[in-house]
Amino acid sequence: MIEKLTDSSEISFAKSARRISFSAIQPSGAITLGNYLGAVRSWTDLQRTHSCIFAIADCHAVTVPKEPHYLRSSVRNLLATLLACGISPDESLLFLQSTVSHHTQLGWLLECNTQYGELRRMTQFKSKSQQNENFGVGLFTYPCLMAADILLYNTDDVPVGTDQTQHVEFARNVAQRFNSRFGETFKLPEPMFPKNGAKIMSLTDPSRKMSKSSDNSSSYILLCDHADLIVQKIKGAVTDSGNQIKYIEGKGGLNNLIVIYSCLSGLSFEQISFEFEGKGYGTFKSRLAEIIVSEFEPIQREYSRLIECADYLETCVRRGAESARKLAQPMLERAMYAMGYWVP
Ligand code: TYM
Numbered sequence: 374m375i376e377k378l379t380d381s382s383e384i385s386f387a388k389s390a391r392r393i394s395f396s397a398i399q400p401s402g403a404i405t406l407g408n409y410l411g412a413v414r415s416w417t418d419l420q421r422t423h424s425c426i427f428a429i430a431d432c433h434a435v436t437v438p439k440e441p442h443y444l445r446s447s448v449r450n451l452l453a454t455l456l457a458c459g460i461s462p463d464e465s466l467l468f469l470q471s472t473v474s475h476h477t478q479l480g481w482l483l484e485c486n487t488q489y490g491e492l493r494r495m496t497q498f499k500s501k502s503q504q505n506e507n508f509g510v511g512l513f514t515y516p517c518l519m520a521a522d523i524l525l526y527n528t529d530d531v532p533v534g535t536d537q538t539q540h541v542e543f544a545r546n547v548a549q550r551f552n553s554r555f556g557e558t559f560k561l562p563e564p565m566f567p568k569n570g571a572k573i574m575s576l577t578d579p580s581r582k583m584s585k586s587s588d589n590s591s592s593y594i595l596l597c598d599h600a601d602l603i604v605q606k607i608k609g610a611v612t613d614s615g616n617q618i619k620y621i622e623g624k625g626g627l628n629n630l631i632v633i634y635s636c637l638s639g640l641s642f643e644q645i646s647f648e649f650e651g652k653g654y655g656t657f658k659s660r661l662a663e664i665i666v667s668e669f670e671p672i673q674r675e676y677s678r679l680i681e682c683a684d685y686l687e688t689c690v691r692r693g694a695e696s697a698r699k700l701a702q703p704m705l706e707r708a709m710y711a712m713g714y715w716v717p
Pocket of ligand 1: 409522533574584
């Protein structure tokens with residue numbers, strides 16, 4: 374099947390009365406169940422209610438060193454993944470951050486309006502810089518670039534997992550400071566979390582968030598994992614020695630599995646308890662693995678098809694860049710003019 378894209382001018386954000394949402398994801402290998410439930414899945418639903426803008430944050434990706442061939446293939450794979458998950462380039466604006474230089478330009482202006490101490494307090498910077506003493510400066514200024522991403526598009530809502538709360542808060546603060554110094558320029562964005570699944574935890578250490586940067590690959594499920602591997606990882610997920618399927622404060626491992634089940638089945642915690650009454654952890658885990666596999670299998674099939682459509686992916690990138698540049702230009706000029714730049 375040959376994919377066809379609608380003319381990008383048909384995606385008109387300016388004319389729409391809908392709220393504008395912006396979000397982004399880094400290309401760093403296959404996405405996890407955490408990325409999927411905390412962000413990507415809710416992005417597809419948002420397309421019905423919002424004017425959606427989604428970026429592949431490939432400038433953020435190099436704050437941690439990446440081999441060029443790895444970066445190139447990760448970006449391509451992530452693009453095919455997002456499309457396979459249901460992000461529609463006809464309904465939403467989907468683009469690569471690096472193709473719209475306005476992001477790094479506004480990022481610079483925001484860096485010059487940010488205090489050193491403010492960035493030093495960011496928890497993500499503190500934990501990542503502790504892992505490696507020789508980190509690049511980009512890791513430190515990362516929140517300014519992320520703020521630029523959000524502020525360039527007059528964003529109302531930023532759909533993210535809760536691990537991004539501090540970064541969105543920073544974007545609000547820097548916008549507020551800019552507005553009070555240079556005059557009303559930026560809209561103040563609101564973070565938007567999914568009702569359920571805003572923080573999916575590690576399968577092996579439920580006190581930590583599920584993340585593919587973990588050394589233990591059993592701690593996370595990847596969207597591309599084979600069915601048998603998913604079953605194996607869920608079977609091995611840490612729980613206590615009880616046997617009642619019930620969400621109770623303090624039962625981190627079990628609670629995390631119940632949250633995942635709830636996200637994918639649409640059932641409330643109470644309904645899940647009722648469904649598994651008297652059935653034990655083994656039965657629950659088998660059923661959970663099944664619903665993850667049935668959620669992922671159609672996406673994996675669509676991914677395998679799309680990754681072969683080189684021309685289509687190329688067109689998506691080109692069209693996305695053109696549309697995003699058009700949208701970003703007025704806000705960049707406005708911010709530059711406000712600061713005193715000559716904007717011809
Ligand atoms: P990234 O690439 O780490 O994650 C992408 C999205 O996935 C969510 N997420 C999770 N949600 C629930 N449980 C988890 N275990 C989990 N792990 C990740 C994240 O909250 C995020 O929504 N800095 C961002 C990328 C970014 C961005 C932006 C986001 C760049 N510019 C502007 C929003 C707006 C990041 O590294 O996300």
